[in-house]
Amino acid sequence: MGAGERRRLACTTCRGIVDRFNQGLADTAKKNFGGGNTAWEEKTLSKYESSEIRLVEITENLCDSSNFECNNMVEEHEEHIEKWWFKLKKKYPDLFKWFCIETLEVCCPPGTYGPDCLACRGGSERPCHGNGRCDGDGTRGGDGTCSCNKEYTGEFCLDCSNGYYSSLRNDTHSVCTACHTACKTCTGSSNKDCQDCKEGWIKNEETACVDLDECASSPCKDEQYCLNTDGSFSCKACDASCVGCTGEGSDKCKTCASGYTKEDEKCTDTDECNLSEKVCTKENEDCVNTPGSYKCVCSEGFEDKDGTCVQTVKTGKEVETETTEPSHTEHEDL
Ligand SMILES: [Ca+2]
The missing domain is CATH 2.10.25 (Laminin)
Known part of the structure; x- marks a missing residue:
């Protein structure tokens, strides 16, 4: 820690002590005061107000026990605090000023x-x-x-x-205000006051900075469409039903992807399972339509074995279940 850093820390420590002292003053302000207004109470209170008991109560809590710098400073300057408490606090009511700035000389006046x-x-x-x-x-x-x-x-x-x-x-004040979002540098608040445009903005005929339409130069990839925004642009993925597109969704396709057909200006999934010509031709095989494609799967009770659908061999446990007495509901169904 450099000397300058140590001096800063000393001031922070002193400020902390004074803050805790003032807190202690506030916490003990109403002590020994019953809330009544008897002469006896008035007398006891004024006695306590400047008492050593009150000072001890306050100074006991000036530092956390783990704060070495704080405890060190309090210990080293206890006499100063006592002197201020008994003799000087009327004349120098600002403890921070008297203690930290003028006596210990660890802080400076503001500014x-x-x-x-x-x-x-x-x-x-x-x-x-x-x-x-x-x-x-x-x-x-x-x-x-x-x-x-x-x-x-x-x-x-x-x-x-x-x-x-x-x-x-003016002589004493300077106020700087944010330029229009289109300007890099400016002389006033509007986009006509730009000296230079920010990136993504360009000067028009009236020399105002306006959004540059980056999409005009087709900056995106084949399977993306371009979205122009103020000061920028972005490339977004086309819908899965498209091969190339001009915007979001299946109605903005340039052409339809395989497995999709144009229907009401939209690229719609082809249901291969409903075509007049069967697509799943093997025995015991079902057709399952998927977006953009289809699957051929073995019918229930059959499983794929080397490319053909064969009857599922039942395990011993399953056989046992099937041979048990039919339940009540099953019986009713019959
Ligand atoms: Ca733009």
Whole structure:
């Protein structure tokens, strides 16, 4: 860990301690207070308010036991905290400022950075002109440079990034707004304000960037159709019933695939099993129609053996089942 990184961590640790201290203050605020308004209660409360008991209760919970840096810092600066509690908290009510910035000198005021708390780029009032983050802001680390939000660029986050244009600019403020989706760079909000078109867009006669119809140049494969979209295009698979197509579905085929016939402008599956000429010609064979084809399978009770359908040989168990007494319902069927 570098020195700058250690300084950042020290500030984070100190901030955590102060946050827990303030939480402790809130948690103990109503303690020993019955909710009534008796003089006795008022007196007890005001006594407890600045008591050592309350301080101990709060400081006990400043760190998680596993947080080495935190426990170390509290231990090392316990006296400072006590001094602030008993003598200084009226004069310096902001514990973070007094403890972390001014006493321990591990943090800096907001908008400043580094060992000497110098102002961030663009000034401590609005670091990076409010359009980015100042490196080390509020800590004794960092170098004060700006990391700009995506809309902004430049040392001070005043300039606009590619794809954004300046919609407001004065001495103190700079606002960059997104270009039209068709523009790579632009001077205004519409697609007529593009300097360069984004990929997939092209300048028309009115010099506006408009969608390029990539499908006009037939970029897809034989078994695909082209779908033009704003700024892009895609190639999609034709329906299984087509050989080549102009769009989605069996009604957009150029020609029908084998096993399909054109019917009502659609490529429809041919039912080979219903043709006048039988397609399954072997003995004990049935025809099963499938999309785009058909299958010849052995009839029930027969099985394929070396290309012919032979009667299924029953196993001993099946024979046994068949020879048992017919059940009541079977009997009724007879
Ligand atoms: Ca397009």
